[in-house]
Amino acid sequence: MKKIGFLSFGHWSEHPAYSTQTAADTLLQSIDLAVAAEEIGIDGAYFRVHHFAQQLASPFPLLAAIGAKTSSIEIGTGVIDMRYENPLYMVEDASAADLIAGGRLQLGISRGSPEQVIDGWRYFGYEPEEGTTDADMGREKGLLFLEKLSGAGFAQPNPNPMFPNPPGLLRLEPHSEGLRDRIWWGAGSNATAIWAAEQGMHLQSSTLKDDESDKPFHIQQAEQIRLYKEAWKKAGHQREPRVSVSRSIFALTNDQDRYYFGNEANRTDKVGMIEANKRAIFGRSYAAEPDVLIRELAMDEAIQEADTLLLTIPNTLGVDYNVHILSAILEHVAPDLGWR
Template identity: 55%
Template sequence: MQRFGTLSFGHYGPLGGGRQLTAGDNLHQAIDLAQAMDELGVNGTYFRVHHFAQQHSSPMPLMAAIAAKTQHIEVGTGVIDMRYENPLYLAEEAAALDLISDGRLALGVSRGSPESVVRGYEAFGYTGSVDPRGADIAREHFDLFLRAISGEGMAEADASSPFGGAPGMQRVEPYSEGLRSRIWWGAGSHDTAVWAGQVGVNLMSSTLLTEDLGMPFDELQASQLQAFHDAWREAGHAGTPRTSVSRSVFPITTNQDRMFFGHSQERGGVGYIDGLRSTFGQTYAAEPDVLIEQLKADAAVQAADTLMLTIPSQMGVDFNVHIVESFATHVAPALGWVPANAV
């Protein structure tokens, strides 16, 4: 584990006791938390993207604001639902964000997670899917997006236009050199991990996998990461791809921590999500020395270069800074962590 960061759903709404966390509060707190983590040397801040829910749904303005106010931390998504995206507009936004951040973007995309609405992407204008979960639309959009960020011409120049430049097919602008190497696919199974390796993008693996092969979650996930690396190598891609896994990890260093998380240790299991038999990861909550041994024994954490910590963002900036700082101080160094501001 060379890097670690936080992964946030960005929940907002009622907090109980008459308290309310608004969408504006949520966004400003995400920026404040990212700035504090940047000072700690945390390597990344990543946001889940869910539509039609009181969570993050439009991450680009948020990540641009964070990038403009930080120096080291990577900004990213885990993941953008490609069923909802205009591929060329996303290519423009991604390139602009990559330029603003000086290459600190880690853009995770995929088919997306189970929704709170029925085929919500159709409300965004993307119809015609023959797949009940819209996977075909996601792959089509992703293919066009990759072509666009790679600089491929997308539209013919108008020779009669007074604003035209060179003749021929025109790429979308802005264009950011190297952006393609900072694109990640969120894979939920061995098959999608192999596909990502063949395509030549980085791999994000979540806290659940949409398959059950009769083995513990961490071993199943480590096997998925290995299948991805094998496919990358067999496809002949240059360089070494990055991989990430996410975990719920809560170091217990204070009585308050024990009150909130003392009973949060949960073992993974098997269940159903989105109609698929799935394997779920566990939650880690313990004293730092115990966490170190548990995470060293987690095969997937050891296999990935980046660990994303899912955080309770609705609990506020100060408390989440405490969680992150406890992990950075008492746990991460024993796992091989390299602070971003030390590179």
């Protein structure tokens, strides 16, 4: 069995073909899609976070709204760029959203990825400490977030408070028990996957990673996952690790599918440069008739290694069509691959 979720980048634009013309359209349709996805048996609703773009950026109001409208679907992010975050404020927001959802948040965080603007985190008031990088800052903020999620008191109480305090040092409120164990790290390299395992975070691996060998993307990603699992075991954590991979997968079942995604068939991995002199590999998309899709996906080693598959969706095409895309995978592909 494999958990299957969707991952939305939450685009909007005044494009005549888009169902999401405004930010309000995207937010409200995201809620509707999560509700509909739960009804058809999808396991997770995940959302990307991008700043300075016409895309979803502040996840917690959306996650809380979805939590209030649903009852069983996992609700998460993939990923929150920690370079932009105040970790303590984020603890409060995340805990509140998790309590509203009844403990269903699965938060993906990361040190960050290429941005819309140069050093966007500087506009949010953050600077790396001298001698460190923005990546170091993102990881340190991630660790502080984890620490404060534990619920241990750390703040000295006022001897003359407005309201009575409990004894001892004070923690952030509200506290959501168990959320610390539902934090994922978006790793773009083998080394950061190992680091995530050592910190006791689950692993999110997308369709982009550092190109660390000449092997195909899915094999490099599978190797990354195995290294992560080995590091988790070596660290001695008492709970089971989880691993998600994301993929663009489209079952071509009608003429509309072929019109939108027929040109994705026979796509291959791509290698390119991101940031400064960093070589990266981009995983291929999958688009084919269901029987062909089943044969192709059966050979994807990374999907086999993961317990969770996040299907990237074209949110601009509207709720009904995205439900169709997800339903086609559940009905025509997942059973023959043993995912259902």
